[in-house]
Amino acid sequence: MSAPAKLKARQPRGFVDRGPADVAATERMLAVIRESFSLYGFDPVETPFVEYTDALGKFLPDQDRPNEGVFSFQDDDEQWLSLRYDLTAPLARYVAENFDALPKPYRSYRVGYVFRNEKPGPGRFRQFMQFDADIVGSGSVAADAEACMLAADTMEKLGIKRGDYVVKVNNRKVLDGVMEAIGLGGEENAGRRLTVLRAIDKLDKFGPEGVRLLLGEGRKDESGDFTKGAGLSEEQADVVLGYLEFQLDEEFGDWEGVLDDWKRSVGNSAIGNAGVEELAQIHALCRAAGYGSDRIAFESSVVRGLEYYTGPVYEVELTFPVTNEDGQVVRFGSVAGGGRYDGLVGRFRPEPVPATGFSIGVSRLYSALKAVKSPIVDAKNDLPLVVVTAMDNKSPEFMPGYQKLVSDLRQATVEDGKPLCRADLYLGSSGFNAQMKYADRRGAVCAVIQGSSEREAGTVVIKDLILGAELAAAGRDVKDSAEHKERQAQAQFSVPVGELVEGVKRMLGRHS
Template sequence: MTENTDTSADNAGEFRPEARSPRGFADKRAHEIAIERRLIANVSKVYEDFGFEALQTPAFEYADALGKFLPDADRPNVGVFAQQDDDEQWMALRYDHTAPLARFASQNWDGLPKPFRRYAFGPVWRNEKPGPGRLREFMQCDADTVGTDRPEADAEIIALAVAGFKANDLPTVLKINNRKLLNGLLSSLGVSTPAQQLGVLRAIDKLDRLGLEGVQLLLGAGRKDESGDFTKGAGLNDAAAAAVLSFVAAGRTSEGTQADRTTVLNNLAAVLDNSPEGQAGLEDLSRISTALNGLGVDESQAIFDPSIVRGLEYYTGPVFEAELLLETRDEKGRPVAFGSVGGGGRYDDLVARFTGQQVPATGFSFGVSRLAAALALAETGAIKPVRGPVVIIAFSESDMGDYFKLAAEIRAAGIPAEVYLGRSGMKAQMKYADRRFSPAAVMLGGDELANGTVTIKDLDLGRELASQISDNKEWREGRPGQVTLPRSEAIAHLRKITQTA
C-alpha cells in the first residue's frame, strides 16, 4: 500500500488513504456505460436471432478449470486473480467466457441440446501488466457452438460476427486463416521444433509493420532495426523462407490489393500441394466460403488472410480476427489505428480436458470495452455525454413540495426529471443542468406559482444559439430558448424538446 505523506493527516492523528484507482482498472461514467450497454444489447439481439441462448456463469471458476491459463501450483496468481476457498481449493476470476463454457458443457452435457449454442457477456479479468489500451478488467460478449465439427458452423460464427458489427454501425472486416494451413506448410518444410515454429509465427505477425522484406529477414538469420537492436530470426533456409513468404503473400493480388476468397484458395493450393494437412485446411476454407456466400457475407466483410497468426497456438482450425475500419483519433486529434476488436476460431480440445473425449467447438468474442473506447474516440476524439434529466431549479425552501410535485408529473409523462438539491444559486444550478447535458431547465418561482405558469429554458437550443452570438449582453437579454407558458402546457412543451434532443 502507498504510504500517505499528508502531514495534515498525521497531525490530525488519523489515516487518510490516497484516492486512486488500482492499476489496470478503470472507472466508467454514464457515457461509457451507455456505449457498452448499447453494444451488448445490439450484439445480443443478433445472437438470439441466430438461435443462440443466453448463459450466465459465475465470475469465479476453480483455477484448475481455466485450461491454458491454469496458474502454476506455486504461483496461483500468475495470469489470473485467484484466492483459496474455505476448503483450500484455488478459485480464480474468469479469464474469458470460453473456459467457463467448457466447464459448463462438460458438467451438463447429457441434458444439453446438441450442438449447444450459447452466448454470454460480462466482465473478465486478467492479472497481466496493464498498459495503454490493455486493462485488467474489461467486457466481452461471446457466442459459441459446441458439438459440431462442420466448417459451416465456423462460417455461421463469422456471419454472426459480421452481423453484430453491422448492427452497431461499425465498419469492420473479418480476417480468416486456418491453423491447419500453417501446420501443413511447416511440416512439409521440416520445421518441427516448437522454438522454430514460434519464430516463424512471430515473423509473419510483423508483416503489417515490417513488410515482406522485414519478414524475410526474421524468417532467416534475423533483423537489425534502425536503432541497431538485433532480433534473432527463425533460422529457415532460403527455400523454406521463400515458401513461407509465398504462403503469406497468397492473400494479395499481383497489384498488392486484397484477393477474393477464391483466388486466395487457389494461391494457397499451389503452395500446399504436398501437404495433406494443408489440403484439409483448404477444404475447410472452401466450405466456409460456400456457406458465407449463402449467408450473404461478401468479400468486403470477410476475407481469407494467411498472415493472421494470432491465437494459432490456441485454436485447432479456422481462426478469425476482426479489424475495425472506423477512423479514430486521440484526445489531441491525432489518428489512432485501433486494430483488432474481436476474434475467435475453432477450439476442439478445450472440453476434452474435462471429459477425455474431444468435443468440437467454435466461437467468436466481441471486445466490448475496446469497441466502446474506439467509439468514444471516433472522428473527433470527443466523448459525447449522456443525455441528462430535465432539471427543476430550486428557488425557495418553502416551495420544495411544488418542485417535487412537478418533477413527479414530468416523470409520469415518461421524461426523466430531477429537482436540484444542492444549496447553490440559480447561476450555479443552470451550470449544473448544462454539465448534466440536460435538455431543459424548468423554473417555478414565486411569479410562476402565483400565475399558474412555468418557465422552461430549452438548453439544447441555447447551446446551439450560443455559438452564433458573440455579444454577451445580447445573449443575456435575448434569453434564447426560454418561454413562459401555462402549467398545463408544460409537459407537451418538454416532450417536444426531448423528442428532438
C-alpha cells in the same frame, strides 16, 4: 497528536474509469451486437468473473509461463482461483458442467470484463470488455462459416461500411501442415511451432524481414531488447515466408489458385491438406450465402495467439485509415477474432466436444465507431434530461411539492409509449444560481422552476436551456430585434402546474 493522513485517491495502473457518456454509448453499441447475435439464434449466458485456475488452463498468448498473465489467489480451502482472462474458457467449463441439460449444438453469447495480469501501456489495459459468440457441439465447418458471416453482418449493423472491414480467414491445420513440411511435426517440436506461429502473427507489425529474423535466431528492437527466434534454417524460413505470400487479393470466387498454392506449401501433410479442404468448404458456404471477398477473405498471416485453436481461425480487421501515436497513417486494425477450439470443452468430458466462436474487443470497437462517427456511439443520451430546481430547499415543507413535479415528468410518456424525459430533482443545499449551474453541468435541456410567487399562483416556469444559451451568445444588434424578443418568450414561460408535462413536451419538440 496530529490528525491521521487522508488516503490518496489513485487508480491502479492498467485500469480505467468510464463516465456517463461512455457508458451510455457503450450500452447502445452492445444492444446492436445483442440484436445481431440474437438474429443468428444465439442465447445469452453469464459466467462468474472468478474460476478455478486449473479450469481456465494455460492458454494465454505471448507468455513463456502463461499463468503469469493471470490474477490468481488462494481460497480458504487452499484451492487456487483466478480472474477469467477471456470468456471462452469459462464457457467450456459451463458447457461441461451443464452438458446434459443444454441443446446441442449450443449457440451462446456472453459479454463482460476479462482480466490480464500484464504490463500496462498505451491502449493496453488489465481489465477490458469482450463480447463473444460460440457454437458448441458442431464439428461442421458450416459453424465456422456462420461465425464469419455473423461477424461481417455485425460490423455493418454497427455502421461500419462495406469496404471498411474484412473478415480474414485461415486454418491452424494448414499452418500445422506447413510445420510438418519443414520438419517441425510431432509433440517434441510443440514449443518451436508456437514460436513460429507467434512470429507469423507479427507480420503486420514487423513486415516480412522482421518475421524472418523471428523465424531465425531472433530480433533486436530499437530499444535493444532481444526476442529469441524459432531457430529455423534459411530453407525452412523460405517455406514459411513463401506460404505467407499467398493470400486472396482477387474476388472471393477466384480462390482456387490460392488454395492450390497452400496445398504446395503443406506438401504431403495429411492435416495440412485437410485444412485446405475445410477452407474450400467455408468458401463455398459463404459464396452461396452471398458473401464476397469484400467481406470475407483468406489471409495466410492470421494465426491467433491463443494456443487452444485447432482449425479455422478468423479475425475482423477494420481497413479505414487512422493516424497512430507516431503520426503515421495506418489501418485501424483488428477488433475481433476467434476460431475453432475442439479440445477445450473435452478437457472436462470423456467424449470430444467440437466448438467454434469469436470474441469482439468492445473497447477497441468503441474507438473504431468513434473514428467513423457512428451515431450509435454519439455522446448524447437517448432521453433528454430535465432538472427540477428546489428554490425553497431550506424549507422541508415545500419538498413534497417539488417531488410531485419530478414524479409527473418521470411518469410522462410520448405517443409511442416511451418515456418523455429523464427527470432530476435537485437535492443539494445550494441556492438558485448554483442550481442552474448544476443543470448546465448535467447537460439538461430545460429546468423547471417554482419559487414562492409561482407556488401561490399555482404555476411553474419552464426554462429552455438550449435556446437560452443561443440567445445569450447573440450579438447586441440581434438582441434588439423583434425576433429575438419573441424567442426570449419561448426560452422561458409559465404554465399552470397541471400543464407542466404538456409544456415540457412543447419545449422538447423544438429540439427533436
